[in-house]
Amino acid sequence: MDNKKVWxxxxxxxxxxxxxxxxxxxxxxxxxxxxRNQQELxxxxxxxxxxxxxxxxxxxxxxxxxxxxxxxxxxFGRIDVVINNAGYGIGGAIEELTDAExxxxxxxxVFATLNVIRFVMPYLRKQRSGHIINIASxxxxxxxxxxxxxxxxxxxxxxxxxxxxxxxxxxxIKVTVVSPGAFRTSFLTxxxxxxxxxxxxxxxxxxxxHCKYLSMNGQQxxxxxxxxxxxxxxxxxxxxxxxxxxxxxxxxxxxxxxxGLYNEIHEWENTTCATDF
Amino acid sequence: xxxQNIWxxxxxxxxxxxxxxxxxxxxxxxxxxxxRNINELxxAVGVTSDAFLPLAVNIxxxxxxxxxxxxxxxxxxKIDVVVNNAGYGMLGGLEETTDQExxxxxxxxVFGSLNIIxxxxxYLRAQQSGHIINISSxxxxxxxxxxxxxxCATKFAVNGFSEALDAExxxxxxxxTIVEPGYFRTNFLSExxxxxxxxxxxxxxxxxxxxNLHQNQMDQQQxxxxxxxxxxxxxxxNQPDAPxxxxxxxxxxxxxxxxxxxxxxxxxxxxxxxxSTGF
Numbered sequence: 001m002d003n004k005k006v007w008x009x010x011x012x013x014x015x016x017x018x019x020x021x022x023x024x025x026x027x028x029x030x031x032x033x034x035x036r037n038q039q040e041l042x043x044x045x046x047x048x049x050x051x052x053x054x055x056x057x058x059x060x061x062x063x064x065x066x067x068x069x070x071x072x073x074x075x076f077g078r079i080d081v082v083i084n085n086a087g088y089g090i091g092g093a094i095e096e097l098t099d100a101e102x103x104x105x106x107x108x109x110v111f112a113t114l115n116v117i118r119f120v121m122p123y124l125r126k127q128r129s130g131h132i133i134n135i136a137s138x139x140x141x142x143x144x145x146x147x148x149x150x151x152x153x154x155x156x157x158x159x160x161x162x163x164x165x166x167x168x169x170x171x172x173i174k175v176t177v178v179s180p181g182a183f184r185t186s187f188l189t190x191x192x193x194x195x196x197x198x199x200x201x202x203x204x205x206x207x208x209x210h211c212k213y214l215s216m217n218g219q220q221x222x223x224x225x226x227x228x229x230x231x232x233x234x235x236x237x238x239x240x241x242x243x244x245x246x247x248x249x250x251x252x253x254x255x256x257x258x259x260g261l262y263n264e265i266h267e268w269e270n271t272t273c274a275t276d277f
Numbered sequence: 278x279x280x281q282n283i284w285x286x287x288x289x290x291x292x293x294x295x296x297x298x299x300x301x302x303x304x305x306x307x308x309x310x311x312x313r314n315i316n317e318l319x320x321a322v323g324v325t326s327d328a329f330l331p332l333a334v335n336i337x338x339x340x341x342x343x344x345x346x347x348x349x350x351x352x353x354x355k356i357d358v359v360v361n362n363a364g365y366g367m368l369g370g371l372e373e374t375t376d377q378e379x380x381x382x383x384x385x386x387v388f389g390s391l392n393i394i395x396x397x398x399x400y401l402r403a404q405q406s407g408h409i410i411n412i413s414s415x416x417x418x419x420x421x422x423x424x425x426x427x428x429c430a431t432k433f434a435v436n437g438f439s440e441a442l443d444a445e446x447x448x449x450x451x452x453x454t455i456v457e458p459g460y461f462r463t464n465f466l467s468e469x470x471x472x473x474x475x476x477x478x479x480x481x482x483x484x485x486x487x488x489n490l491h492q493n494q495m496d497q498q499q500x501x502x503x504x505x506x507x508x509x510x511x512x513x514x515n516q517p518d519a520p521x522x523x524x525x526x527x528x529x530x531x532x533x534x535x536x537x538x539x540x541x542x543x544x545x546x547x548x549x550x551x552x553s554t555g556f
Contacts, residue, residue: 097470117372147441151438162421242543267526269530275461275508276527
């Protein structure tokens with residue numbers, strides 16, 4: 001990490017976001033970081049350095065996002081790396097989650113990311129450089145019982161990232177979408193995970209899945225500090241990946257998904273290929 | 278396959294939905310079909326029959342959806358196959374697309390389908406059977422379409438929730454299939470159907486190139502026959518071995534293969550970094 005970059009990181013008061021901010025500040029980087037609660041963010045990061053710009057931002061609000069980016073640009077003179085990290089998990093069968101609960105999860109996991117992209121692009125286009133990193137999840141590659149809405153939101157992040165990479169390549173801007181497996185962050189605590197308020201008794205498998213995940217809290221195999229270091233590393237790669245998975249569990253689940261899909265596609269080849277004029 | 282099956286099809290006044298409804302009716306199925314505009318729907322289908330229940334539905338409204346499903350049950354007694362077909366394409370760079378334009382596309386393509394699923398499942402669970410067919414797109418698995426960022430995001434979302442839904446409802450005897458068509462000769466790319474952003478930005482030349490290609494060269498030249506797509510869906514409906522993923526079209530088949538190979542390749546290339554993050 002020889003050259004100094006300006007980083008803009010959302011959802012930085014805990015989890016991956018916090019690990020990223022701390023490591024970057026330790027390495028002498030310039031970091032703007034957002035949270036809904038600035039005091040919480042400042043206390044968590046514990047730095048008074050002029051290299052650190054803590055920002056209180058409502059990511060679902062376009063003008064709040066626009067102001068935060070403007071503030072960052074005015075403070076540091078450029079924006080090199082944007083990490084869309086803010087997000088939370090939502091558990092429940094589709095039938096158990098209301099339209100409002102579903103939309104609220106998309107607000108933070110999808111529409112907030114789109115807000116940041118929409119308002120940072122003018123700066124990145126002007127510079128003709130930049131790297132947008134969107135934090136998705138292995139659930140965006142393979143969704144499990146009881147996490148349909150979360151899988152949908154994270155799948156959406158992967159989809160928009162793949163297209164964005166094509167759209168901004170000619171402008172000198174890179175895109176990476178990161179899909180972590182299970183990491184020992186606060187993700188599985190009440191603060192980061194919402195579960196349905198209206199469980200339906202018949203969805204026993206959903207309850208079992210939620211119990212299994214919640215009992216994993218504090219036992220996850222993934223080290224968030226190593227995840228943060230990996231994310232920082234890809235920024236310094238000459239040809240960074242469009243897709244980066246993190247964790248042996250994510251790697252295995254993705255391979256299993258692809259193998260299954262490959263077999264299914266072959267099994268149904270005759271039906272698939274019989275629909276042209 | 279039994280033509281005693283009752284179908285419920287959304288977005289039925291044009292495109293694949295209309296083709297499917299007409300074919301189902303001609304094969305003797307009972308069909309409830311939805312559209313925002315009931316006159317348009319009735320004119321397009323052009324059938325007056327006890328087997329056809331046209332419904333004016335705003336799929337963005339849970340109440341409207343609930344009413345439509347209840348009316349279908351009270352008319353036909355049950356619902357066997359639900360086709361979440363309503364949806365539209367959106368072509369623009371993410372920076373060019375306003376929050377509202379993005380949300381409008383998600384409202385129909387994602388939240389509309391979730392409303393239907395949420396409201397139909399109590400009936401399907403009670404009868405311990407049913408087949409939910411979600412019309413996605415090859416763009417729900419492959420993001421290789423410049424300018425289709427929001428659209429692909431909506432269809433990736435459909436794929437994501439459908440896979441989890443399949444696991445969720447399997448214990449109740451309910452099946453889920455994600456239909457992922459390639460390019461079919463419907464009105465999908467036509468004016469009034471494919472939405473483009475109000476505030477285009479000159480810098481996005483490749484997005485304009487993609488727009489020009491789709492609107493001026495590909496529209497009505499697509500290789501896929503909607504009649505054959507509808508036939509494929511009728512064939513797999515309620516089959517015990519129906520696939521979770523059904524790609525439609527030789528183009529979709531090819532692209533799905535390429536995407537799998539490309540992700541596998543990425544996984545191997547970055548394996549060391551990926552697997553070095555454990556404690």
